[in-house]
Amino acid sequence: MIPVRALRDCLDGIIPGVVSTCAADGTPNVAYMSQGQYLDDQHLALSYQFFNRTRQNLLANPRVTLGLIHPQTAQQYRLHLVYERTETHGPVFESMKAKLAGIASHTGMSGVFRLLGSDIYRIEGSEGVPGSTLPAPTPAVDPLLALRTCMARLPLSPDAESLLDALLDGLQAHFAIEHALVMMLDPGRGQLYTVASRGYPTSGVGSELPVGDGVIGVAARERVPIRISHVTSEYAYGLAMREGAERQGLGDRLETEIPFPGLAAPGSQLAVPIPGAHDPLGVLFVESPTEMRFTHADEDALVALATQVGGLFRLFLAELELGEEGQPASAREPRPDGVPLRVRHYAANDSVFLGDDYLIKGVAGNILWTLLQDHQALGRTQFSNRELRADPRVRLPDQSDNLEARLVLLHRRLAERRACVQLEKTGRGRFRLLVARPLELEDMDPGT
Amino acid sequence: MPAPPPLFLDPDLARFITGGVSINAGSGSAEGLPSLCLAFGCRVDSGTNRLTLFFAAPQAVDLVRDATRSGALAVVFSEPSTHRTLQIKGGDARLAPLGEGDLACVEAYRAAFAQCLVFLGFTEVMVRTLLDCPDEALVALTFTPSALFNVTPGAQAGAPLIPTPPRAPGAA
Incomplete structure (x- = not known):
């Protein structure tokens, strides 16, 4: 079987996959596939963008052979797939839609590449194609070691605020992630608000974003990590928020808007929900001016970190419900002097x-x-x-x-x-x- | 079923499919299981109008088996920088011995495709590795084009291309 790590690298759209299908009469057809997503050991999703011959063939004969090329090693793989269904909403669809927008923009195909659905396939088999390959490059950061180091520090935090500091400091020190922020969910208002950030000229603490807007808002709504290697204006929330406010004539209300701190020209972004008991507690968001900065392994590590942060947050809340530390007796403090x-x-x-x-x-x-x-x-x-x-x-x-x-x-x-x-x-x-x-x-x- | 009339490839199309484009060929088994292989170049025989595609034999076992069984072959040619994509199908695919000039054709293809991808940010060594194959392991499939489709992504994708000269009798 193809290693999961290699499969995920191949599906990112850096080199388009190739899909071979057969019509009912056996006539073959070959087409390019912009993007795929690994779902589990037995399933993956491919982007459905056009109703074309591949689509007609699939409906008549669900068997597909998918050719993939690893973008770093040049190793070719072939996967034998069986089409199961198409999803047009939900986490897989939204995550692929966000990524496809990035791929389309990067390749000059904005307005042409549009996700109609996520085709879900069962993996029947896979093989490495014989041929020459290159060694896989060694990543600058070992995400597993960085994760371990970060995770060791988080539980030492005595409260929510120092937990967020430990998280963002850890990302900087161990993952070399220079631009990061945490937004928390206000479920009553359907808004996310920034509570901590690193790497921006202003912290942006208190800035807000509607659930469903941009990479962060979609990650919160769909409870799914979203990693974009080529950021597009479609998902660049900072700009979109300002333009949206102007369109709706809300310019005068912006005096109470704290500017979102994001990068003006991001290349890569990754938004990871912080899980709660029901709704997500918030979203951990990282970005970089460099394209293709964040790998699947980074995504895995940040999902693990966000899971730990969510657990610790809930622990803090539970402790507060159980009881309080004794309060030291305090003298009544003098009233301050001066101009009111x-x-x-x-x-x-x-x-x-x-x-x-x-x-x-x-x-x-x-x-x-x-x-x-x-x-x-x-x-x-x-x-x-x-x-x-x-x-x-x-x-x-x-x-x-x-x-x-x-x-x-x-x-x-x-x-x-x-x-x-x-x-x-x-x-x-x-x-x-x-x-x-x-x-x-x-x-x-x-x-x- | 009578064989469809062969299609004539105009010089622009012939230049396109023999340039630095990515080439993938597909066929299918009797059971409808699709096969697929990356090709290492294409040659157009101006006399017979047949296309010849080159593959690394160890990579093309399934494709060669299926294509030589049924004759059915579909080939997509795509220019990465523009997404211009063409699909050519045929029904008479067969193995052909490599002829004089074919190794040079493969080598020219490697250089052209590498140049095209380096322009997009890939390293030449990566492309050369992808297209690496000992000369003695190359095989060739040859077929007569019977259908052409413009499959460049967009609303027009899938439209049959009616090549210009010579027009089919009675064509509008």
């Missing part, structure tokens, strides 16, 4: 402005507003994640909400803005509100 800062809250989207500066919106905005109200009215500075979860003013979408991630977002935004309000961790599931100057809270549209 006006803090506005707009209930329509729970956005919060410090002075004239937009800070944050959504659930994280509500959390901050709740903390500030209690600080103002009761002089409170000590809070716990658990009480916030139960506080009706926070209006969490549901009990399983990833409150930890929202606090990471809030903490980072406050720190980045060097705001006069900061959050400081005081123990597992506990934190302190630091307020450096007097505040005037103003609810702009209360009661809505």
Whole structure:
């Protein structure tokens, strides 16, 4: 049998596969195939782009011989396949559609290559074709060793925020991945929001993306990793988001949009869902200006890392449900002096402005507003994640909400803005509100 | 069934299929199992109008068996830089001994195809490795084209190409 690693390399579309079929009367037909996808030991999917002779033959005689060439070693393979069905939606289809858009753009075939379906085939047999070959190149990074090193560090993280730092630092140090970010899912609003990033001029923490948009949004919606070796504008969410907003006349609302931090001209991208109990918790996204930067092995490693991150996240949430660390008694902190800062809250989207500066919106905005109200009215500075979860003013979408991630977002935004309000961790599931100057809270549209 | 009339390849088509294009040939077994092989060049005999394709014999065992059994052969020629793709079919495929000039034809093909792929970013050594075969292991299949199709990706894909001179009697 053909090794899985070689099969996956061959199916990436660098060298098109060749499909041989026979009509009912035995007349042969040979066609090129843009892209394939390994599914499991017994199945693969090939792109269905045109209703052509191959298609007619398949419907009459489902047997196919697929010729593949390894793009590095020149080893040829032949696979004997039997057509089973065509999928026109779902994870396999969406992943192939995103990849095909990249291949089409790279080869000047945008607008011509369009995925009509993913043809699913059963692998009946395979063979290596005798001939000369080259040695496989040694990758610069050994993904398995890099994975092991990264995975060893992640469970040492005491909380969600340091877990995300360990993940992104590990990708940089061990995988030489310089541009990466993590977005978390806000299931109530169908949005993903950035909680951590590396390698961009601005962190983009707090920037949002609708589920279903771009590589990241499709990966979240379909719960499938998407790896693109030639990035196209179709899936370049940063640009698409801006253009979309302008088309819909939302330009004036962009004052509360934090710019997405992605590369202006990415060559390769890989988005991997971080699994949750039901919905994904979020998406790990990496990119590079270089085309064909990320391999199948990188994808495997990042899927493993994302699985571990998802598990640890859920562990943090479960621990918070079980109990809290004892809270040290704290003296009531003195009120700050100075010129008061006006803090506005707009209930329509729970956005919060410090002075004239937009800070944050959504659930994280509500959390901050709740903390500030209690600080103002009761002089409170000590809070716990658990009480916030139960506080009706926070209006969490549901009990399983990833409150930890929202606090990471809030903490980072406050720190980045060097705001006069900061959050400081005081123990597992506990934190302190630091307020450096007097505040005037103003609810702009209360009661809505 | 009477053999279909042979098709005439105009000079542009002949130049295309003998240039630096990728060439793959297919046939099928009596049971309908398709066979496939990468070819190492193509020669057009201007006298007989037959095409001759070259293969590495160890790679072409199934194809040669099927094509010589039924005579049926389908060959696609594709130019990687433009995606211009042509499919030629025939029904009288048979093995032919390599003639004078055939080794030079294969070597010229290797050079032309390598040049084409190097332009797209592949290394010459990779293409040369792919097309590597000892001279004594080369085999040739020859056939008369009976159908031509433009299979360049796009809406026109699959359209039969009606070659220009000579026109079939009564053709519009």
